[in-house]
Structure formats: structure tokens, C-alpha cells
Amino acid sequence: MPELPDLTIFVESLREIVLNREIVGAVFHKKPRLNIPSSTFNSMLKDRKIIEITRIGKEILFSLDSGDRFSVHLMLSGGFAVAREGKEIPFTILTLNFRDTGSLFVTDPKGWVKINMNPDLDERAVDGLDVTSEYLQSSFDKKQRINIKAFLLDQQIIGGIGNAYSDEILWHAKISPKSIVGGIPAEVVDRLAHSIKTVLINAVEYLRKNHSGILSGEVRSFLSIHNPKIKTSPTGYPVIVEQIASKKTYYTEEQILY
Amino acid sequence: MPELPDLTIFVESLREIVLNREIVGAVFHKKPRLNIPSSTFNSMLKDRKIIEITRIGKEILFSLDSGDRFSVHLMLSGGFAVAREGKEIPFTILTLNFRDTGSLFVTDPKGWVKINMNPDLDERAVDGLDVTSEYLQSSFDKKQRINIKAFLLDQQIIGGIGNAYSDEILWHAKISPKSIVGGIPAEVVDRLAHSIKTVLINAVEYLRKNHSGILSGEVRSFLSIHNPKIKTSPTGYPVIVEQIASKKTYYTEEQILY
DNA sequence: ACGACTAACATAGA
DNA sequence: CTCTATGTTAGTCG
Numbered sequence: 001m002p003e004l005p006d007l008t009i010f011v012e013s014l015r016e017i018v019l020n021r022e023i024v025g026a027v028f029h030k031k032p033r034l035n036i037p038s039s040t041f042n043s044m045l046k047d048r049k050i051i052e053i054t055r056i057g058k059e060i061l062f063s064l065d066s067g068d069r070f071s072v073h074l075m076l077s078g079g080f081a082v083a084r085e086g087k088e089i090p091f092t093i094l095t096l097n098f099r100d101t102g103s104l105f106v107t108d109p110k111g112w113v114k115i116n117m118n119p120d121l122d123e124r125a126v127d128g129l130d131v132t133s134e135y136l137q138s139s140f141d142k143k144q145r146i147n148i149k150a151f152l153l154d155q156q157i158i159g160g161i162g163n164a165y166s167d168e169i170l171w172h173a174k175i176s177p178k179s180i181v182g183g184i185p186a187e188v189v190d191r192l193a194h195s196i197k198t199v200l201i202n203a204v205e206y207l208r209k210n211h212s213g214i215l216s217g218e219v220r221s222f223l224s225i226h227n228p229k230i231k232t233s234p235t236g237y238p239v240i241v242e243q244i245a246s247k248k249t250y251y252t253e254e255q256i257l258y
Numbered sequence: 259m260p261e262l263p264d265l266t267i268f269v270e271s272l273r274e275i276v277l278n279r280e281i282v283g284a285v286f287h288k289k290p291r292l293n294i295p296s297s298t299f300n301s302m303l304k305d306r307k308i309i310e311i312t313r314i315g316k317e318i319l320f321s322l323d324s325g326d327r328f329s330v331h332l333m334l335s336g337g338f339a340v341a342r343e344g345k346e347i348p349f350t351i352l353t354l355n356f357r358d359t360g361s362l363f364v365t366d367p368k369g370w371v372k373i374n375m376n377p378d379l380d381e382r383a384v385d386g387l388d389v390t391s392e393y394l395q396s397s398f399d400k401k402q403r404i405n406i407k408a409f410l411l412d413q414q415i416i417g418g419i420g421n422a423y424s425d426e427i428l429w430h431a432k433i434s435p436k437s438i439v440g441g442i443p444a445e446v447v448d449r450l451a452h453s454i455k456t457v458l459i460n461a462v463e464y465l466r467k468n469h470s471g472i473l474s475g476e477v478r479s480f481l482s483i484h485n486p487k488i489k490t491s492p493t494g495y496p497v498i499v500e501q502i503a504s505k506k507t508y509y510t511e512e513q514i515l516y
Numbered sequence: 517a518c519g520a521c522t523a524a525c526a527t528a529g530a
Numbered sequence: 531c532t533c534t535a536t537g538t539t540a541g542t543c544g
């Protein structure tokens with residue numbers, strides 16, 4: 001559920017809380033979606049410190065002072081929480097216990113959270129915040145026939161955009177979510193690249209200002225289009241809700257169909 | 259709010275009152291949750307008789323002499339009432355007016371009542387009274403990771419059980435409502451199948467004896483566990499009240515956690 | 517090969 | 531009380 005802007009704030013919150021604290025143990029409470037045995041994971045974390053936390057697409061990357069690093073993907077319903085060690089947090093997948101300073105909880109009602117020790121980062125797509133007009137155009141050329149909304153949602157192409165922000169971006173760029181990539185002219189690709197950056201950066205800044213410190217959930221109430229509570233866009237057009245690319249999509253007639 | 263046992267008695271009461279009486283009109287007082295236009299509904303009922311009333315899960319099915327049949331789901335707060343035609347019954351959704359013999363009212367303060375003309379009955383799950391140990395086991399196998407209370411409440415799996423009776427059944431079977439389906443051994447599945455039948459049949463028999471004729475509401479005062487008035491179970495254990503599977507849940511330490 | 521679509525998953529929130 | 535939203539993956543269909 002959380003997308004790039006939410007996850008960016010989670011990372012900033014996590015840095016405040018867990019950086020440079022000694023880990024005394026990693027305890028899995030459910031059989032995890034983990035690429036190595038959980039006992040190995042535990043021994044790689046024990047007595048180590050997290051020295052850096054970053055985000056790549058929808059994944060959060062924790063770097064240890066050993067040089068190892070592990071990624072956490074929250075999937076649909078995952079989140080973080082902080083509490084004293086031993087506190088009962090519902091749907092806990094993993095706890096990292098720190099010496100004298102409580103614990104970090106990774107929670108997920110669905111149990112889908114994915115954790116990878118030393119993931120192959122070369123495979124990762126370009127992050128939403130790093131998309132350039134040139135990258136967008138060359139990706140368009142490779143995916144002529146795909147729907148633009150499906151394109152933005154494809155984590156192999158751009159990392160971090162989910163259903164909500166794909167609608168925000170397409171509205172900002174005035175492109176209909178029903179458009180086919182191949183039909184979009186070069187100057188509109190420029191505009192889209194600009195909209196991706198603008199929408200995401202604005203959201204990050206809004207969240208940093210108003211929701212600093214969050215570790216889970218998603219803030220959607222300030223969105224312009226992908227928002228069940230609003231009936232018209234900021235420019236006064238009625239919001240249309242429709243299933244596009246198998247996703248609930250919000251858009252308006254302002255957006256041009258290519 | 260009414261569950262399988264209450265609804266079973268409603269059906270028995272309704273049969274006494276409306277069977278084989280000629281309908282002169284069906285009047286909707288609120289925009290209904292109806293799968294066809296209300297004018298069509300009205301013309302399908304006019305001059306017809308209800309020749310059979312049955313219950314399937316939480317729905318009540320009225321069969322007409324035309325071969326058509328419609329279902330009524332009372333949702334959270336719906337109910338029936340009988341009065342002379344034209345009587346003002348609060349929160350009336352629908353009245354069926356009978357020739358010379360008054361009217362049947364479907365009421366609902368929340369307005370959520372769902373009415374379906376010729377519903378597809380093939381989609382309906384096994385009714386709570388028809389659950390076998392074999393059916394339960396095969397459903398368990400498909401839903402390994404789900405919580406047992408959520409399982410019993412899932413109308414796609416078993417029809418008719420709501421929040422109150424799920425607690426009664428789990429207490430009777432001595433299974434903790436926090437259990438995960440996958441952890442419950444085969445012999446306990448047998449016990450649960452038996453408890454489902456026993457608890458529901460006993461409730462129906464109690465209601466038939468003591469509350470025959472009811473058309474709305476719910477009788478909860480005789481329940482063993484799901485009952486705010488009691489402090490200890492019949493076997494003397496203190497009743498614990500807790501939010502489980504997003505529902506207010508009553509249980510005791512007698513119940514084993516799997 | 518490519519793209520579109522579907523099902524599966526468990527719960528909170530509407 | 532029921533229905534839906536939600537991300538990914540694996541699978542089907544054209």
C-alpha cells in the first residue's frame with residue numbers, strides 16, 4: 001500500500017530510531033519470505049549495527065557495519081513499528097531487538113513481507129525520483145503497445161510508483177490512463193517525466209512537513225485525483241472512476257487520450 | 259445481526275403469515291439495494307403468491323407461484339414486520355401488500371437490506387446446518403493461514419454463522435478464537451463440525467420453544483459465552499473479551515490455541 | 517514473445 | 531454485514 005513518498009518518510013523515520021544501535025537479536029515470528037535460513041539471518045545481524053537505510057523503488061535497504069545489507073519489501077499491507085522489547089504488536093513478522101533501546105517490528109497481516117539478505121541490486125529498475133526524459137523515451141520505444149498506466153506501475157521499468165501515484169502523475173501530465181505508450185508524442189514524454197518528478201517530490205515534501213515520523217500506513221487524503229472523497233479535480237472537472245489495467249483508476253476528461 | 263438460528267425462526271413465522279396470499283403490490287419506500295428496477299420487481303410480484311419460504315445462509319428466499327424467486331438479506335439491522343396496509347412502520351424499505359390481509363414490511367434503519375430477484379443460488383456456500391467434518395477439513399486445507407474465527411465468519415465457506423454464534427461454537431469445541439486453521443488437528447476438526455451442528459440446532463430449538471413467532475431482532479440472552487451479562491462460562495472460567503479477526507470476541511482460557 | 521487478464525492471499529475500512 | 535482495495539507472482543489466453 002505505501003508507495004514511494006510514504007516509503008521515503010518511513011526511511012527518514014527509521015534512520016532517527018535505529019541507526020548505529022547494536023542489534024542483540026533478530027526474531028522471526030512467522031515463517032518468513034526470506035532468501036536464506038532465518039538462523040543465518042539472525043547470526044548475520046547479531047552484534048551488528050545498521051549504518052545506513054535507503055529506499056530503492058518500493059524496497060527499503062538496511063546496510064550493516066559488516067558490509068552485509070538486507071532489503072525489506074512491505075508488499076500490500078506491511079509496516080514498521082517501534083516498541084519496547086517483548087511488546088505484543090499484532091501481525092509481527094520480525095523483530096530486531098536493540099541493546100537497551102527497544103525493538104523494531106516488521107508487521108504484516110497478510111504475511112507477505114519479503115526480506116532479502118544481500119539482494120542483487122543490479123537488477124533494480126530506475127527509481128521514480130531518478131527518471132529522466134531520455135530514460136522514459138527509450139523505455140517507451142521498448143514497450144510501444146503497453147497501456148500507460150500499466151507502464152508506470154511496472155516495477156521492472158520504474159521503481160516505486162503504485163496505483164495511487166500513477167493516477168496523480170497521469171492527471172498532472174494531462175495524459176489519459178487509457179493511452180497506449182506508442183501513441184504518446186515526444187514532447188508529452190518530456191511532460192510526463194517532469195510530472196513524475198514533480199508529483200513524487202511534492203508528495204514527499206508534504207508528508208515530511210505533515211506526517212514526519214510515520215512508520216506504516218499510507219496518507220492519501222491530500223491527493224488530487226486518486227481520492228474517493230473528492231468529486232472534482234482541482235481544475236473543476238468531475239472525477240471518473242473506472243477499472244483500467246485491472247486497477248481502480250481515477251481520472252478526468254482533461255486528460256488527453258493518445 | 260440476526261444469525262442462522264434467528265433467521266430460521268423468522269422463516270417459520272413468515273410461513274404462517276404470508277404463504278399463499280395474493281400480492282396486490284410491492285412498494286419501495288427507499289431507493290433499494292435491488293438487482294433489477296423496482297418497477298420490474300413490482301410487476302413480477304403483482305397478483306402472484308408466495309408458495310415457499312426458505313433460508314440459505316443468512317438470506318431468506320421467497321418462491322413465487324410464477325417460478326420466480328427473490329432473496330432478502332437483512333444485513334446488520336434489517337427485520338420484518340406485519341401490520342395492516344398503510345400503517346407507518348419506521349425505517350420501512352419495502353412493503354408487500356396482500357389482498358385483504360394486511361402487509362409484510364421489510365425494515366432497516368441503516369438501509370442496507372439487499373434484495374435480489376432470481377439470485378444465482380449455485381454460488382451459495384454450504385449452510386451452517388449442513389456442514390460435515392469432510393467439508394470442513396477440505397475447506398481447512400484451502401485456507402491454511404486464516405484465523406479460525408475469520409474462517410467461521412466467511413460466508414463464502416459456511417453460510418449463516420455471525421459474530422455471536424462463532425464464539426458459541428468455538429467455546430463449545432474448546433478451540434481458541436486466536437487459532438490458525440492450519441494448526442488444528444484432524445480430530446479437532448471433527449469436534450468442530452459436531453459443535454457447529456450442535457450449537458446451531460440447540461439454538462434453533464431454544465428459540466422455537468421460547469420465541470416462536472418473531473420476525474426481527476435477535477435473542478442473545480441465552481448464549482453461554484457471547485453475552486455481555488455473564489462473567490464466567492458455564493464451566494466457571496472467566497470470560498475474556500477481546501478484538502479478534504476485527505470482531506468483538508468472547509472466549510475463555512478453556513479454549514486451546516492451535 | 518508480448519500484453520492483457522485472473523486468481524490467490526488476509527484484513528481494515530467504508 | 532458485506533464488499534473492496536491493495537502488490538506481486540504465476541498462470542492462462544489470444
